[in-house]
Amino acid sequence: MTAAVGTQETDLLARLRAGDERAFTALVDRNYGTMLAVAQTYVKSRAVAEEVVQETWLGVLKGLDRFEGRSSLKTWIFSILVNVAKTRGVREARSVPYASLAPEGEEAAVEPGRFRRPETSFPGHWQAYPRDWRGLPEEALLERETLAVVTRTIEALPPAQRMVITMRDVAGCTAEEVCEALDVTDGNQRVLLHRARSRVRAALERHLDG
Amino acid sequence: MDDAAQHITCQEVVELVTDYLESALPADEAALFEQHLNFCDGCVIYVDQIRRTVATVGHIREEDVPDETREKLLTAFREWKRS
Numbered sequence: 001m002t003a004a005v006g007t008q009e010t011d012l013l014a015r016l017r018a019g020d021e022r023a024f025t026a027l028v029d030r031n032y033g034t035m036l037a038v039a040q041t042y043v044k045s046r047a048v049a050e051e052v053v054q055e056t057w058l059g060v061l062k063g064l065d066r067f068e069g070r071s072s073l074k075t076w077i078f079s080i081l082v083n084v085a086k087t088r089g090v091r092e093a094r095s096v097p098y099a100s101l102a103p104e105g106e107e108a109a110v111e112p113g114r115f116r117r118p119e120t121s122f123p124g125h126w127q128a129y130p131r132d133w134r135g136l137p138e139e140a141l142l143e144r145e146t147l148a149v150v151t152r153t154i155e156a157l158p159p160a161q162r163m164v165i166t167m168r169d170v171a172g173c174t175a176e177e178v179c180e181a182l183d184v185t186d187g188n189q190r191v192l193l194h195r196a197r198s199r200v201r202a203a204l205e206r207h208l209d210g
Numbered sequence: 211m212d213d214a215a216q217h218i219t220c221q222e223v224v225e226l227v228t229d230y231l232e233s234a235l236p237a238d239e240a241a242l243f244e245q246h247l248n249f250c251d252g253c254v255i256y257v258d259q260i261r262r263t264v265a266t267v268g269h270i271r272e273e274d275v276p277d278e279t280r281e282k283l284l285t286a287f288r289e290w291k292r293s
Contacts, residue, residue, distance in 0.1 A: 019288075021284060025280060032272065033273040034272065036273060050276075053279075062290075109225050110224045115221045123219065124219025124220060125221075126220045126253075130259060141265070150270050169264050170272060193232075194225075197267075198260075200266075201259055204259075
């Protein structure tokens with residue numbers, strides 16, 4: 001595993017340890033949504049998920065002076081979060097955690113009906129090409145309505161998929177950070193990311209073509 | 211290798227795209243993937259859609275911290291600083 005702590009992080013750590021309130025609130029702000037999404041994978045209610053996030057920050061403060069930077073700060077914070085959430089999840093008798101992070105069943109990225117059937121010529125090729133989004137005006141994908149579709153789709157994903165796409169594509173964590181913090185294999189992380197991205201693409205397609 | 215193993219279908223491309231973008235495909239499969247894109251406009255479009263999907267997801271606004279929570283955490287931070 002590569003040394004995860006860069007200059008920027010060394011700076012941030014120094015500011016936190018020096019008691020810089022702005023650095024602390026910025027860090028809380030930046031990670032809150034993702035932390036909430038991760039916590040909700042493990043506990044039943046939104047209210048408990050919020051408590052988990054708060055408890056996590058208290059844990060972060062407690063450990064901050066001893067944090068040695070063997071993993072990135074983000075990975076460390078999310079590992080604490082997962083531990084707190086698991087403990088709460090068990091106490092709530094909802095002990096799904098680890099098993100539910102393994103992708104379940106099969107899931108096609110694109111409806112099989114969009115491909116030519118086995119008995120035809122060119123089986124498995126597109127019946128009709130998807131629409132070329134490169135022809136869309138640049139703002140089309142960033143319009144408020146489009147972003148609302150994406151938000152709703154992510155909220156409706158199975159929890160493990162939601163957690164992975166939120167950490168990777170919303171919060172910008174690396175694959176390594178996700179695997180380490182959530183204790184999932186690289187392969188499972190990728191399957192979950194793949195399914196989540198495929199579902200969001202399909203929702204965008206329905207929205208843009210609709 | 212028989213003929214069937216030397217090319218992949220569009221239906222396979224849409225399942226391999228994440229592994230491809232994550233550079234997780236073995237070299238020979240990555241070569242087949244790229245070879246497919248060389249002659250299939252539909253899959254070029256699809257891969258582009260996935261890239262744009264990822265970029266769009268990066269733009270959604272995450273939930274804000276409730277003021278009350280921020281205050282509570284800030285208080286905890288101040289106490290921590292003093293201790």
